[in-house]
Each structure stands twice: as C-alpha cells, then as structure tokens.
Amino acid sequence: MSGPSHEFAHKLDMLDGAADGTPPLLDRAEYRDWVLTCSREYLRLKHDTEKGMKSFLNAYGATNEAEFFAVATEQFFDQPRLMIKHAPDLYRVLQEYYRQDPSERVYRNNCTNRKE
Numbered sequence: 546m547s548g549p550s551h552e553f554a555h556k557l558d559m560l561d562g563a564a565d566g567t568p569p570l571l572d573r574a575e576y577r578d579w580v581l582t583c584s585r586e587y588l589r590l591k592h593d594t595e596k597g598m599k600s601f602l603n604a605y606g607a608t609n610e611a612e613f614f615a616v617a618t619e620q621f622f623d624q625p626r627l628m629i630k631h632a633p634d635l636y637r638v639l640q641e642y643y644r645q646d647p648s649e650r651v652y653r654n655n656c657t658n659r660k661e
Contacts, residue, residue, distance in 0.1 A: 554618035558611055566610025568642065579638055586635045587613040601631040622647050 557568040566583060570576050586602075587610055593600045594607040601624075606616030620628050621639045625648040628636045640646055 548619060548623075550622045551615045551619045554615040555611065558614055564611040566612075566614040568614070570642070575641070579642075582634045582638045583610070583613065583617070586617070586632050601627050625650075 554568075555564065558564050558566060561567075561569045566587070567576070567579060570579055587606070590600050590602050590604070590613065591607040594604045602613075602620055603616045606613040617628075617635060617639060621636065621643070625636065625646075628639075629648055636648075
C-alpha cells in the first residue's frame with residue numbers, strides 16, 4: 546500500500562506546510578480545477594468505501610484528503626490506464642501536476658514487449 550510514489554506524494558503535499566491533499570500549484574485556475582476534481586473523486590471513494598463497494602483506488606485513500614492524494618499518485622504511476630478508464634479527470638489533473646503521462650510509458654512498454 547505504501548510505496549515510494551505514495552510517500553513522495555506526502556512530501557509534495559507538505560511543501561506548503563499542510564498535509565491536506567493539495568500540493569502547491571501554479572495558479573488559481575489550477576487550484577480550482579484540482580479542488581473540484583479531487584474533492585469529487587475523494588468523496589466518491591469515501592462513499593464507495595463506506596458502502597463496501599470496490600473501487601479502482603485503494604480504500605485507504607478514503608481515510609482523508611492527504612491519503613487520497615498519495616493513493617491516487619500511486620495509481621497514476623502504477624496503473625495509469627485503469628485510472629484513465631475510471632477517473633479520466635483525476636488522471637488529467639495529476640498529469641498536469643506531474644507534467645508527464647505514465648500511460649504513454651505503459652503503452653510503449655507493452656508495444657516493445659509484444660515484439661519480443
């Protein structure tokens with residue numbers, strides 16, 4: 546549950562002095578998009594967890610917003626295509642924040658592996 550990307554997300558989250566699930570962002574528009582998207586997905590995970598429903602995100606992310614960011618970061622890097630399928634807006638805000646697209650890496654690796 547708690548790999549390097551999870552712990553790294555906590556460090557990024559605390560750069561502004563608070564472990565609240567929102568790392569420092571560039572501007573108001575990015576903050577607005579982040580809060581709307583992440584709050585919606587956090588509440589969805591929390592609801593699903595409380596109802597005993599399965600989610601593509603680890604239920605530990607429903608603990609609080611800081612854990613949600615860390616769990617979402619893990620999913621973003623470890624299983625990006627699953628996140629794109631289930632929460633494309635969440636994938637997009639994380640892609641903008643981290644300035645990379647792990648699904649492309651997965652796609653390239655899958656194409657390379659098929660040729661062998």
